Amino acid sequence: MNAQSTGKVNNKIGAGESAQDAGSTNTAESKQATSRQLIAIIFILAIATKMFLLPIFLIRTTGRDAYIAMAIGGGIDLVALGVMIAAMYLSREVDFFTLLSSTIGKVGAKIAVALIGLFLFFKLNTAVAEILAFYGNNVLNGFNVSLMTIVLLVFFAAVGVHTLRALCRLNELLVPLIVACLTVLAVIVILTGFDLANIFPSLQNPESFTDGLMRHAAWIGDFTPLVLFMGRTKLKKSTGAFAAGAGAIGTAVAVFFTMIMSAAFGNVPMLADSTTNLSNILQFSIGNVYGRIDMFSSILWSISVFIEAALFFYATCRCVAFVIGKNAHFWISLAVTVLVYIAQVFALADRTLFSLAVTSLPTSAVIFAFTIAVPTLAVTCALVQRNKRNRAERDS
Amino acid sequence: MENVERILGEFATPNNVVTHEFKCGKLLGAVIVNPDLSDASVPRAVIYALENCAQKLDSLDDFDRYALLEYDIKISSNVQDCINKLLNGDMLLCVEGDARYAVINARSYTTRAIMEPPTETVMRGPREGFIEDLKTNLSLLERRLKTPDLAIDRMEIGRRTKTNVAVCYLNSVAAPQVVQKIKSRLKKIDIDGIVDSHYLVPYLEEKPYSVFTQTGISEKPDVVAAKLLEGRVALVVDGSPMVLTVPFVLIEEFQSGEDYYQRAPYSTFVRILRYLGLILATLLPALYVAMQNFHYTLIPVRFMITLMTAIKGLPLSPLAETLFVLLLFEIIREASVRMPRAVGMAMSIVGALVLGETAVNAGIISSPAVMITALSSIALFTVPNLIGPMSILRLAFTLIGGLCGLFGLILAVLFALHYVCSLNAYDSPYLAPFAPLVYSDFKDAIERGPLTTMKKRPKSIPNQNPTRQI
Numbered sequence: 001m002n003a004q005s006t007g008k009v010n011n012k013i014g015a016g017e018s019a020q021d022a023g024s025t026n027t028a029e030s031k032q033a034t035s036r037q038l039i040a041i042i043f044i045l046a047i048a049t050k051m052f053l054l055p056i057f058l059i060r061t062t063g064r065d066a067y068i069a070m071a072i073g074g075g076i077d078l079v080a081l082g083v084m085i086a087a088m089y090l091s092r093e094v095d096f097f098t099l100l101s102s103t104i105g106k107v108g109a110k111i112a113v114a115l116i117g118l119f120l121f122f123k124l125n126t127a128v129a130e131i132l133a134f135y136g137n138n139v140l141n142g143f144n145v146s147l148m149t150i151v152l153l154v155f156f157a158a159v160g161v162h163t164l165r166a167l168c169r170l171n172e173l174l175v176p177l178i179v180a181c182l183t184v185l186a187v188i189v190i191l192t193g194f195d196l197a198n199i200f201p202s203l204q205n206p207e208s209f210t211d212g213l214m215r216h217a218a219w220i221g222d223f224t225p226l227v228l229f230m231g232r233t234k235l236k237k238s239t240g241a242f243a244a245g246a247g248a249i250g251t252a253v254a255v256f257f258t259m260i261m262s263a264a265f266g267n268v269p270m271l272a273d274s275t276t277n278l279s280n281i282l283q284f285s286i287g288n289v290y291g292r293i294d295m296f297s298s299i300l301w302s303i304s305v306f307i308e309a310a311l312f313f314y315a316t317c318r319c320v321a322f323v324i325g326k327n328a329h330f331w332i333s334l335a336v337t338v339l340v341y342i343a344q345v346f347a348l349a350d351r352t353l354f355s356l357a358v359t360s361l362p363t364s365a366v367i368f369a370f371t372i373a374v375p376t377l378a379v380t381c382a383l384v385q386r387n388k389r390n391r392a393e394r395d396s
Numbered sequence: 397m398e399n400v401e402r403i404l405g406e407f408a409t410p411n412n413v414v415t416h417e418f419k420c421g422k423l424l425g426a427v428i429v430n431p432d433l434s435d436a437s438v439p440r441a442v443i444y445a446l447e448n449c450a451q452k453l454d455s456l457d458d459f460d461r462y463a464l465l466e467y468d469i470k471i472s473s474n475v476q477d478c479i480n481k482l483l484n485g486d487m488l489l490c491v492e493g494d495a496r497y498a499v500i501n502a503r504s505y506t507t508r509a510i511m512e513p514p515t516e517t518v519m520r521g522p523r524e525g526f527i528e529d530l531k532t533n534l535s536l537l538e539r540r541l542k543t544p545d546l547a548i549d550r551m552e553i554g555r556r557t558k559t560n561v562a563v564c565y566l567n568s569v570a571a572p573q574v575v576q577k578i579k580s581r582l583k584k585i586d587i588d589g590i591v592d593s594h595y596l597v598p599y600l601e602e603k604p605y606s607v608f609t610q611t612g613i614s615e616k617p618d619v620v621a622a623k624l625l626e627g628r629v630a631l632v633v634d635g636s637p638m639v640l641t642v643p644f645v646l647i648e649e650f651q652s653g654e655d656y657y658q659r660a661p662y663s664t665f666v667r668i669l670r671y672l673g674l675i676l677a678t679l680l681p682a683l684y685v686a687m688q689n690f691h692y693t694l695i696p697v698r699f700m701i702t703l704m705t706a707i708k709g710l711p712l713s714p715l716a717e718t719l720f721v722l723l724l725f726e727i728i729r730e731a732s733v734r735m736p737r738a739v740g741m742a743m744s745i746v747g748a749l750v751l752g753e754t755a756v757n758a759g760i761i762s763s764p765a766v767m768i769t770a771l772s773s774i775a776l777f778t779v780p781n782l783i784g785p786m787s788i789l790r791l792a793f794t795l796i797g798g799l800c801g802l803f804g805l806i807l808a809v810l811f812a813l814h815y816v817c818s819l820n821a822y823d824s825p826y827l828a829p830f831a832p833l834v835y836s837d838f839k840d841a842i843e844r845g846p847l848t849t850m851k852k853r854p855k856s857i858p859n860q861n862p863t864r865q866i
Contacts, residue, residue, distance in 0.1 A: 034832055135803045143690075147800065148800065151796070151800050151803070151804045151807050152807060154807075154811065155807045155814070158814055158815065162815075162818040166817045167814065169818075169827065169832055170813055172831050172832060173817065173831040174813075303806060303810065306806070306810060307810075
């Protein structure tokens with residue numbers, strides 16, 4: 001049958017992003033993310049900062065049981081992810097901010113979003129501090145941190161002024177590269193025959209990994225920015241299962257690489273410092289026998305950290321936009337950029353102090369609370385609204 | 397005659413047009429013609445036909461009805477419209493006592509012959525190229541698309557140039573909202589003149605300041621016809637051999653018309669080379685500088701020793717040296733393009749041999765920097781349409797790589813990719829089918845699948861008829 005007679009327009013892009021959606025209209029509905037993009041983002045959130053410096057921080061606190069602490073932390077995040085996915089299914093059409101406003105009122109919603117924004121700002125600063133610590137001390141030794149921060153923030157500002165869809169597309173484009181690099185690293189590690197026996201005996205001091213987990217709770221709650229995807233993602237029946245699977249695989253990858261780090265440094269945790277991550281461990285264990293593939297792979301996989309931090313930045317900006325009630329993306333991005341710069345270059349210049357602040361138990365408790373509270377709030381609001389809708393339908 | 401005076405009064409120099417008066421029975425008439433744009437034989441033939449007509453002629457309508465049957469005639473009373481027609485080469489015919497004019501098609505101007513376009517030469521496939529004549533260009537398209545479904549909407553753009561623009565699309569294939577959007581944008585253009593199709597580009601693009609072009613440009617009718625078959629819209633502008641096509645996605649830059657005339661595996665291989673060439677062209681100088689400045693541990697030891705020997709004693713830093721060579725290359729390229737061909741050759745020799753060789757021998761620049769730039773530049777030419785944007789990106793990446801190492805370079809690449817990801821050209825994601833992923837379009841992205849597998853139109857381009865066979 002001639003399509004003209006049916007009047008249908010074939011503008012379906014990929015799994016759900018339609019060509020019409022990709023247009024220049026400014027409605028929220030028209031800028032939806034696809035299921036595939038959501039799954040890719042979840043995978044990145046599961047691995048990025050968890051694989052960057054956290055393993056070595058945990059090793060320093062916990063010793064060879066670091067991977068258990070990582071598994072528990074990852075498990076908590078997976079529970080939060082599950083709740084968040086449930087919230088997304090419950091509220092397919094309405095975005096988080098609207099949902100919150102219609103459930104707890106506009107003022108209440110603004111207060112809640114302001115608190116979530118602060119949490120995201122904290123997570124953003126943690127990620128930025130990690131990036132600067134690693135690159136400043138390791139890859140670009142002695143480099144001007146101030147200049148590095150500016151370069152990083154320029155990228156974030158660009159993300160802030162564009163749509164979530166653009167960031168999702170960027171992530172979708174880079175995920176295959178990141179997965180390939182991680183596979184190369186895993187193969188190299190396995191081929192070099194790292195001694196897994198070094199992680200045993202385990203659980204000799206159960207308090208230590210509990211302590212490690214509590215002190216590094218700032219590294220959980222990575223799925224919180226997913227509230228932005230509520231009502232803005234084209235969900236299919238299978239999306240939930242795939243999204244949970246992506247989170248689980250990402251967490252498993254993070255635990256696997258932490259095991260490798262534990263096997264290498266578990267007995268000598270004092271050798272590891274904030275400049276150590278996968279790239280060092282590979283050089284340390286294989287002595288560059290694979291040329292520079294390992295280094296390139298390490299550098300390339302760390303792109304995921306930039307993307308995760310950019311998502312935190314974007315989410316912070318959108319929270320600010322909701323609180324002030326203006327969609328001035330450029331000015332909000334600029335303001336958040338300046339705040340991050342001030343925080344990084346002036347307030348957090350002393351990395352030791354920063355590290356102490358981040359790993360203090362009260363901070364960790366607050367972070368832990370937000371990790372659980374935000375998805376719970378999202379799912380509760382979605383349930384309340386669904387019940388309201390059902391009641392209204394019954395009444396009518 | 398009042399009618400003639402009314403027309404001549406509109407011209408700054410009335411001698412631009414020629415008038416011939418004649419008598420037809422009792423009627424006094426005149427023809428007005430622009431001798432530079434019209435066929436000189438038409439006025440003569442018309443006057444002869446009118447003066448010798450056996451039928452009694454009382455009005456302009458009678459001229460059309462009885463005497464000038466073989467001519468394309470339209471009667472109009474709109475003076476401005478008639479002047480526009482006159483300026484396009486048509487002839488005006490008027491009679492005393494009647495305020496109307498008969499517009500007779502007498503257009504005839506010299507055009508160059510159809511030849512192979514220099515920007516899209518092929519070893520296999522059609523060698524015809526568009527020329528500067530709208531009518532000829534449309535005929536080239538119509539010859540390839542012999543279907544009543546081919547819609548050609550004409551409009552005039554430019555207050556002074558009144559350039560004819562034809563919007564061509566397949567009515568049952570192109571998405572109506574895209575066609576509508578293009579037409580409305582064209583109608584909104586308020587400019588004194590359009591002298592080439594490129595003048596329309598910034599009006600058609602959503603981000604006119606972008607370094608990336610969001611409009612397809614081709615000189616080949618076969619390429620434009622193929623794009624129309626995929627649901628795109630073509631804009632043919634009178635006076636320009638360049639036909640614009642929208643929507644446009646980035647992968648089109650990597651596709652060549654010739655890809656479809658060669659064996660599929662070879663075309664796929666060539667496409668992969670183009671992608672690799674582009675990556676090499678934009679990132680090689682930046683990686684070279686970043687590694688020298690910050691990450692020399694990444695360079696293998698043997699290569700490092702060779703490099704150290706080559707750069708020993710250079711007065712310039714690696715960044716300054718590479719930027720200098722890159723800029724030198726850009727200057728030589730620009731000079732070679734603008735110069736007459738014979739001088740351009742000499743210029744290339746002077747640039748490459750004299751400047752390059754002498755600078756290396758004098759110890760101002762190193763041979764690895766020259767080699768890296770040369771390799772990058774040759775790689776750049778694998779995708780000729782992207783030379784402009786990629787030259788800018790290459791310089792920017794080199795600068796950032798030199799100042800901030802791999803950290804800055806990765807961020808700069810992410811910045812550029814994110815920007816490209818945010819672009820949408822007429823409801824088509826610019827980076828499709830890679831971001832967002834459109835699996836079905838992959839058969840004509842990196843791979844060039846056999847034509848037998850391309851039964852569906854690309855999903856990246858909005859269309860209302862997904863199957864090619866319908």
